[in-house]
Structures are given as structure tokens and as C-alpha cells.
Amino acid sequence: MKISKRIVLSACLLFLGHLAFAMKDGGNNSNGQKNNVLIYYSEAGGGHVSAKNALLQYSGSNCQIKSIKIFDETLKDLDPLKSTTSSFSGEGLYNILLRNKFNRTVSILEKIGSLYCKFQEKSAKELIKKDIIAYKPDIIISVIAPINNAILQAAQDTQTPFVVVPTDLDPYVALENIQNPKYDKFTLALPFKHEKATQALQQHQIPDKYVQYTGFPVRKEFLYPPLYTDEEKLASQANGKRSLVLMMGRQGAVDMPRFVQELHSVDRPLHIFAILGTSDKKIENKISKIPEGTLVTRTVLPQTDHVALLMRISSGVLTKSGSVSVNEAIRLEKPILLDHTGSVPSWEEYNHKFIKDKGFGDSVYSYNEIKPKTEIMLTRETKTRVKKNYKKLKQPNPETAFQKLICKREENSGPYEA
Numbered sequence: 001m002k003i004s005k006r007i008v009l010s011a012c013l014l015f016l017g018h019l020a021f022a023m024k025d026g027g028n029n030s031n032g033q034k035n036n037v038l039i040y041y042s043e044a045g046g047g048h049v050s051a052k053n054a055l056l057q058y059s060g061s062n063c064q065i066k067s068i069k070i071f072d073e074t075l076k077d078l079d080p081l082k083s084t085t086s087s088f089s090g091e092g093l094y095n096i097l098l099r100n101k102f103n104r105t106v107s108i109l110e111k112i113g114s115l116y117c118k119f120q121e122k123s124a125k126e127l128i129k130k131d132i133i134a135y136k137p138d139i140i141i142s143v144i145a146p147i148n149n150a151i152l153q154a155a156q157d158t159q160t161p162f163v164v165v166p167t168d169l170d171p172y173v174a175l176e177n178i179q180n181p182k183y184d185k186f187t188l189a190l191p192f193k194h195e196k197a198t199q200a201l202q203q204h205q206i207p208d209k210y211v212q213y214t215g216f217p218v219r220k221e222f223l224y225p226p227l228y229t230d231e232e233k234l235a236s237q238a239n240g241k242r243s244l245v246l247m248m249g250r251q252g253a254v255d256m257p258r259f260v261q262e263l264h265s266v267d268r269p270l271h272i273f274a275i276l277g278t279s280d281k282k283i284e285n286k287i288s289k290i291p292e293g294t295l296v297t298r299t300v301l302p303q304t305d306h307v308a309l310l311m312r313i314s315s316g317v318l319t320k321s322g323s324v325s326v327n328e329a330i331r332l333e334k335p336i337l338l339d340h341t342g343s344v345p346s347w348e349e350y351n352h353k354f355i356k357d358k359g360f361g362d363s364v365y366s367y368n369e370i371k372p373k374t375e376i377m378l379t380r381e382t383k384t385r386v387k388k389n390y391k392k393l394k395q396p397n398p399e400t401a402f403q404k405l406i407c408k409r410e411e412n413s414g415p416y417e418a
Contacts, residue, residue, distance in 0.1 A: 051143040118149075148174060319338065
């Protein structure tokens, strides 16, 4: 069997990386014990879950992880919908609105939610302290918003290290209600330096000593080249054509048939990898009725574990403007087209500006723009220009950065006792 030099090199680099981390004693503290890590996340949208799963990958078996859906568990009694209707919640309403593209309403709901979190901050802090007493974490990590100020206060009261990981390039929702923090065990983990992050630090008066640039928490398969021939197997489905990854996420899957239809009008050989993100037979049936020619072909994947592989072999990515999808494409240095055919949540607006200002891609503001802008994205000139622009962006390795954060523990630190 022929093994490429790239595969051998990747395997060596991966082995050396794991060896180096093992020599640093992994996630063990100075006493040889595993660090207890408490991660707060939410199922509102998909970004929080994706970031949480990436952090779980990074920690491996080196830490004892406890993941809590904070709004559904710790703060369930503060949810006005959940307390009055046992089968419905604020998260559920949020996801229904997203799925139906009521994005302006979602943005308004976020503002109302932020004010409500501020109103309930003292109660939330006491409930979070109960978690800290129960689980005795060495460090708390939050990938949620906008309750982080209550978590910060609870962490400060119990002297527990606390890390906020915004899951959007625009960090304002994650920093809502945090102002001029004074807690030396607080860390704000930002992916990289950019304009909106600098503005947020100034607006919230967050000193530089509390900020670490960690890279965006994407899954490990986006960080390292594949070691096996999975890439070649998937590439064979394109039959030598340039390929495009199309994904709208579980909440945006309803728009997939229209995007597939518009892409089939592209005037050059193209293979579409349409990732639905959900097993929805209605959507699959609608796509199946769209004529498939010889010039443009497609593979429809309801769900897949090979998003990173598909992106690697693709000539570009057409996706919703959610920050996880955007940062996955940025990590792999791919040309990007973002969906702006309707309104988008306010915290995702900056993603459109960022990729255009940096020269990484463009946005489609109507269905009529899908065909011409896709054809531009697929050109060799675009690929060369975008690749050159990515070289200007410094992206730290998030696995390395978060391992250092998670494993960091002072000699005299210990679990909080009530």
C-alpha cells in the first residue's frame, strides 16, 4: 500500500504533540490528581454544544469533566416559560424562532433575556454556587451567554478559576453585564485579535491581563490532516470536479432545497456536498425532486462525521453565518460564502463584515446571487487570493491553548467548601 509523505508527516507531528503533552503531565495537577472541570453550556442553537464537544476532545482522559446545561438544569426554576409550562422553555422558543428564520425576533429576545439575567443575577449566583459546592471544580468554563456575570461572581466568591469562551466572533453577548472585572482567576479566551474583540475589551473595561488568544474551539479533525484514506474516498464522489460544501445547520436546513436548486444552475463542473445537519425526510424529498445534470452533481448527507474532511477537499464553503461554521472554514483556510438572504441574529452580523474585510469571502443577500458568487468563488484566482489573505491571520492551536488553561492550577488552590 502506497503511503503519502503528508500522511507520514502528519502521523509524526501528531505523535510528537501527544508525547510533549504527556511529558507535561497531561491534565494532572501538582498532586498527580485529575483536574475537575465544570463546563456550562446550552442547547440554544448549535454553537455552544459544538464548542463544548471540542473542549471535551481537547481534555481527553486527562480531566474529570462535568458538563451542565445551565438553563435547563442549574437555572431551570428561573426560566419563566419552564416554570409555567413543564414541557417548554426559553431555549425551546429560541430554537423554534431560529428554525423559522425569525432572526429579528431572536435578536430582540436576546436583549430581553439579557435584562432578565441581570434582574435574576443574585438568584442565579446562589444556584451556581450550589453547583460549585456539589462538584468542587478546579476550573469553570462557560461557552454560553448572557449569564456569565453571575458565574463570574459565583466563581469569585468561591475563588474558583473561571474561563469565558465566546462562541461568536462578536463577543458582546458573552460579555453582557460584565463590566471592569477585578478577579485574577478570570480569563477571557478569544480566538484571535480582531477589531470587534478590541472594541469589546474597551467597552467592558477588561484588562489585557485577563485575555488569552486561544484559537476558536473547533473539533480536532479541523486541526490536523487526516491520517487515513478517508479523504480520497470522499473526493472520488466528486468525479474529478471541484466541490462545494453546502451546510445550513439543523436550524437552517429548511432553506437547503432552494440553495441546491440555485447551485445546479452554475455554469461549470461542480459537485455539491449538501450537509443537512438533520434527518428530515421532507427536506430530503424536496431535494430529490431537483433535476441533477452532468455538469453539476450532488451528494446529500443528512448527517455526517466527515465535515472537516469534506471541507478539506472542497474549493469553498457556502454556509449560514453561525460562528462555529465560519470558524471551521477559517481554520481550514477556505473561501467562504455566507447566507444573508434574510435577516441574521445581531451577533452574527459581524461575521459577514469580518470575512469580507479580511478577504476570505463574501455574502449572498438574495437567491439570485448564489450562482454568480459561487462561480467567482470557484476560480483559481479567488483560491490564490484567499490563501494569501489567510496567511495574515494568526490562529493559535486551540487544543494546545485550552490544555494549558484547563491544566493550570495553583499549588495552594483547592475545592471550595461551603
